């Protein structure tokens with residue numbers, strides 16, 4: 736009788752835990768979509784205007800924000816005359832080597848008028864990384880931050896900052 740009651744109780748507690756955790760787990764990982772249009776843009780710095788290669792006309796490029804465990808689908812469309820590829824600097828590509836980005840190493844570059852969807856999942860990493868073009872001189876203007884937040888409910892390993900500001904050094 737005591738054993739049965741104990742088993743029943745355990746079952747109840749276990750189902751309660753499962754029920755309580757399910758919605759959160761459903762929230763845990765999502766797929767995030769980004770579109771990178773590689774295009775020329777006139778950019779002014781220190782009173783000089785130059786036509787440079789950008790992502791979506793932005794310089795520095797757009798910020799990617801994801802949570803640990805999320806899947807990223809980044810569609811890169813090449814509108815310029817050069818071949819291009821984008822490297823997700825510091826991301827561990829676990830069984831997704833073809834999404835790493837170095838041209839002629841893990842992929843053929845994306846040719847003019849073509850596109851490629853980088854598809855990878857962030858596993859066991861958090862913090863601020865960056866992405867950049869990984870071919871020829873295009874890397875000098877094509878770059879931006881890649882921010883990986885901890886999973887929901889997981890704190891930073893330090894006191895929560897008052898504010899976060901990505902700082903990116905370029906030339």
Ligand SMILES: *[C@@H]1O[C@H](CO)[C@@H](O)[C@H](O)[C@H]1NC(C)=O
Nearest residue numbers: 774775776777778784785786
């Ligand atoms: C940049 O400026 C030049 C000169 O004004 C113009 O001919 C060109 O179309 C502009 N390019 C873009 C992408 O806006």
Ligand SMILES: *[C@@H]1O[C@H](CO)[C@@H](O)[C@H](O)[C@H]1NC(C)=O
Nearest residue numbers: 816817818843844845846847
């Ligand atoms: C673009 O890539 C293709 C395929 O790798 C190559 O044949 C071609 O020469 C490249 N074009 C330029 C301008 O580098």
Ligand SMILES: *[C@@H]1O[C@H](CO)[C@@H](O)[C@H](O)[C@H]1NC(C)=O
Nearest residue numbers: 806808830831852853854855
């Ligand atoms: C992304 O990759 C996963 C497996 O790694 C695959 O199941 C999924 O279909 C891919 N999605 C797209 C849009 O390519």
Ligand SMILES: [Cu+2]
Nearest residue numbers: 822824825867
């Ligand atoms: Cu890199």
